[in-house]
Amino acid sequence: MWRGGSNTRTCKRRFFSSPTRSRHHRPPYMLHSRGSQHLKAMAEVDHLAAERATARFDVEEMKVAWAGSRHAVHVADRMARLVASDPVFRKDNRTMLSRKELFKDTLRKAAHAWKRIVELRLTEEEADLLRQYVDQPGYVDLHWGMFVPAIKGQGTEEQQHKWLPLAYKFQIIGCYAQTELGHGSNVQGLETTATFDPKTDEFVIHSPTLTSSKWWPGGLGKASTHAVVYARLITEGKDYGIHGFIVQLRSLEDHSPLPGVTLGDIGGKFGSGAYNSMDNGVLRFDHVRIPRDQMLMRLSQVTREGKYVHSNVPKQLLYGTMVYVRQSIVADASKALSRAVCIAVRYSAVRKQFGSQDGGPETQVLNYKTQQSRLFPLLASAYAFRFVGDWLNWLYTDVTQKLEAKDFSTLQEAHACTAGLKAVTTSVTADAIEECRKLCGGHGYLNSSGLPELFAVYVPACTYEGDNVVLLLQLASGKQPVGTMAYMGKVQYLMQCKSAVSSAEDWLNPDAIQEAFEARALRMAVNCAQNISQAASQEEAAGFYERSPDLLEAAVAHIQLIIVTKFIEKVHQEIPGHGVKEQLQALCNVYALYILHKHLGDFLATGCITPRQGALANEQLGKLYAQVRPNAVALVDAFNYTDHYLGSVLGRYDGDVYPALYEEAWKDPLNETVVPEGYHEYLRPLIKQQQLKLSRL
Numbered sequence: 001m002w003r004g005g006s007n008t009r010t011c012k013r014r015f016f017s018s019p020t021r022s023r024h025h026r027p028p029y030m031l032h033s034r035g036s037q038h039l040k041a042m043a044e045v046d047h048l049a050a051e052r053a054t055a056r057f058d059v060e061e062m063k064v065a066w067a068g069s070r071h072a073v074h075v076a077d078r079m080a081r082l083v084a085s086d087p088v089f090r091k092d093n094r095t096m097l098s099r100k101e102l103f104k105d106t107l108r109k110a111a112h113a114w115k116r117i118v119e120l121r122l123t124e125e126e127a128d129l130l131r132q133y134v135d136q137p138g139y140v141d142l143h144w145g146m147f148v149p150a151i152k153g154q155g156t157e158e159q160q161h162k163w164l165p166l167a168y169k170f171q172i173i174g175c176y177a178q179t180e181l182g183h184g185s186n187v188q189g190l191e192t193t194a195t196f197d198p199k200t201d202e203f204v205i206h207s208p209t210l211t212s213s214k215w216w217p218g219g220l221g222k223a224s225t226h227a228v229v230y231a232r233l234i235t236e237g238k239d240y241g242i243h244g245f246i247v248q249l250r251s252l253e254d255h256s257p258l259p260g261v262t263l264g265d266i267g268g269k270f271g272s273g274a275y276n277s278m279d280n281g282v283l284r285f286d287h288v289r290i291p292r293d294q295m296l297m298r299l300s301q302v303t304r305e306g307k308y309v310h311s312n313v314p315k316q317l318l319y320g321t322m323v324y325v326r327q328s329i330v331a332d333a334s335k336a337l338s339r340a341v342c343i344a345v346r347y348s349a350v351r352k353q354f355g356s357q358d359g360g361p362e363t364q365v366l367n368y369k370t371q372q373s374r375l376f377p378l379l380a381s382a383y384a385f386r387f388v389g390d391w392l393n394w395l396y397t398d399v400t401q402k403l404e405a406k407d408f409s410t411l412q413e414a415h416a417c418t419a420g421l422k423a424v425t426t427s428v429t430a431d432a433i434e435e436c437r438k439l440c441g442g443h444g445y446l447n448s449s450g451l452p453e454l455f456a457v458y459v460p461a462c463t464y465e466g467d468n469v470v471l472l473l474q475l476a477s478g479k480q481p482v483g484t485m486a487y488m489g490k491v492q493y494l495m496q497c498k499s500a501v502s503s504a505e506d507w508l509n510p511d512a513i514q515e516a517f518e519a520r521a522l523r524m525a526v527n528c529a530q531n532i533s534q535a536a537s538q539e540e541a542a543g544f545y546e547r548s549p550d551l552l553e554a555a556v557a558h559i560q561l562i563i564v565t566k567f568i569e570k571v572h573q574e575i576p577g578h579g580v581k582e583q584l585q586a587l588c589n590v591y592a593l594y595i596l597h598k599h600l601g602d603f604l605a606t607g608c609i610t611p612r613q614g615a616l617a618n619e620q621l622g623k624l625y626a627q628v629r630p631n632a633v634a635l636v637d638a639f640n641y642t643d644h645y646l647g648s649v650l651g652r653y654d655g656d657v658y659p660a661l662y663e664e665a666w667k668d669p670l671n672e673t674v675v676p677e678g679y680h681e682y683l684r685p686l687i688k689q690q691q692l693k694l695s696r697l
């Protein structure tokens, strides 16, 4: 796997073997080291025990609040341990693998995961969790996450009967081929064609231009045998727009591309390891024929004669798979954010800098108010996203049930909420992972901290499944005030209400928070509407275009209101366990007041609060941070992540960071040899040349 030099000596994780350094030059730590045995003995110490002892709540019960139920804690725990104890699922070396090695490793893990799922007869819930803890993006994510849901959502019952059992048993592997080289956001602009040929009862799938090449679909590059392909349906000479088709791409015998199909991987992506385990692909069709019944026909059909028939359902149901994936991306945001925060909180409790008096211990960096004011809002956001994710999942389930009964009244609300929450939670999480890296100082930049890889894997979430800006603009289409828009019905009150807050403690009142957030969101929306009509007296679209940056901010304000509202509702519920409700209350207040502080300009500009009230909110925020401080480590323990899943020497449960960092360094392929490859070609001649020059002087 790792390359060793031909003319270099091999060093098996030896501590100080450089022939150029004498023992006396070794750092003090090494002089006392007794090698890895010593490291292991040290690892048994819980460096965070004192932190855990200061928690003022029942951590086991907080795990239940985080996971959603006792059953969820139990299943997640079992699956996480199953993965962590299996050597095939090891991931500590993956940033050092070449792209080919990484891809093969992903295939191996996916196959092994499937073997374990079958052997242990895991339920769907258990299997999903097992895959999550394997923690390596791969074709299976798209197979289960988009291919299967697309067939379920857009296929007729007959089509589902035919295709789903094959997919469930992995007799076929599928991906979701929508985006093209020329168009991603603008789905209506896709160019691939599916032209019906009544003579043969087939569709002819074709890529007429370079820009019509499918580009990006995950799992397409190397693994998939089939795809749901989105193409313009043409029949009887008329273009009926974008529809989904099941197309076989590769032979089920030898995996070679079928005639007329050209496909491959689109190339390396951002970061080492990270999303490079995924084979995002390119695909072109040269008049590929598929039977008519491979058009997904639940929403519209083409008859044997070639007549186009549209069922009496909204055409946007074609976008249903995207709504499904967007809601799951919100749940994923809380997972990624909580991982980063868990690493940063634990490490901040271990790391000490400055403040030593009379030779005593230095200050834990977690005690610095600046560290707290950067870190605790992220901790609170992780909890906030978790709860809004649960609510969104409920909303999605509710809409799906209504759709089954041909009730389409909540479709628009589901689209707006999934699009907006996907945009806000992924943007915040991507920024937060980078902030956690900085919160961990220099060591946060090491791959072994887990943060660079987490960041690189996570950032495309701001783009895939809808670019975040494009999605936020979807919220601004001015619909009837229903569901989460209901507060807009209180327009007269909210346009002129004045906050009654007169002390810092008043900001602990959820009604005060709710009113300020509702007034801000509503006033921003109303301002936008007024500005749009002023900007364009003739055309609303022109005003919309002109004012789109303001619309974005109004959309964010609306989504932040939803997140705050759902957190407040959560805290109002009965929550068992000593001190659990109180901690969640504090985190809810941290989240809300932090957003208020960060967007103070909006609150002031719209006149929702006064500058004095803004200052009081900030004062209260400082008090809340002090309240969170003794509970911080226990609050991240409640995420219940194994060291394997965290994949971070800085975030280790036992806090024994330094020996782990030290040992990790020696695993780097560069340290396989004492004298580096290239020494004889490049370093030695250089040094010798300089020595020669000096000797001539």
Ligand SMILES: CCCCCCCC/C=C\CCCCCC(=O)SCCNC(=O)CCNC(=O)[C@H](O)C(C)(C)COP(=O)(O)OP(=O)(O)OC[C@H]1O[C@@H](n2cnc3c(N)ncnc32)[C@H](O)[C@@H]1OP(=O)(O)O
Pocket: 135, 136, 137, 138, 141, 145, 176, 178, 179, 184, 185, 186, 187, 188, 218, 316, 317, 319, 320, 322, 323, 411, 412, 415, 457, 463, 464, 465, 466, 467, 470, 471, 474, 477
């Ligand atoms: C550490 C390891 C962890 C492992 C993690 C692995 C995780 C892997 C997870 C995921 C892998 C990545 C998956 C990514 C897959 C993809 O990216 S698939 C491609 C996704 N593509 C997009 O999202 C494209 C974005 N564009 C759109 O959604 C639409 O084109 C648009 C909504 C922007 C515009 O739609 P369009 O039809 O062109 O025009 P409009 O006029 O704006 O809309 C017409 C009306 O339809 C309503 N509408 C739009 N979308 C929906 C919808 N989804 N549902 C319901 N309704 C919708 C819209 O509001 C308009 O309504 P009105 O006419 O009433 O105003």
Ligand SMILES: Cc1cc2nc3c(=O)[nH]c(=O)nc-3n(C[C@H](O)[C@H](O)[C@H](O)COP(=O)(O)OP(=O)(O)OC[C@H]3O[C@@H](n4cnc5c(N)ncnc54)[C@H](O)[C@@H]3O)c2cc1C
Pocket: 142, 176, 177, 178, 179, 182, 183, 184, 185, 186, 215, 216, 217, 218, 275, 280, 460, 463, 464, 465, 466, 467, 468, 469, 470, 473
């Ligand atoms: C890792 C990854 C995995 C993916 N997996 C898949 C997959 O499995 N299947 C699949 O089909 N696709 C997949 N995609 C493609 C993805 O869905 C698209 O890249 C995404 O929808 C964004 O579209 P785009 O690339 O066309 O961006 P563009 O629309 O070209 O965006 C470029 C810029 O233009 C701005 N912009 C665009 N339109 C507007 C507008 N109307 N108003 C204002 N600003 C605008 C955007 O904000 C952005 O800043 C994946 C992408 C990535 C990165």
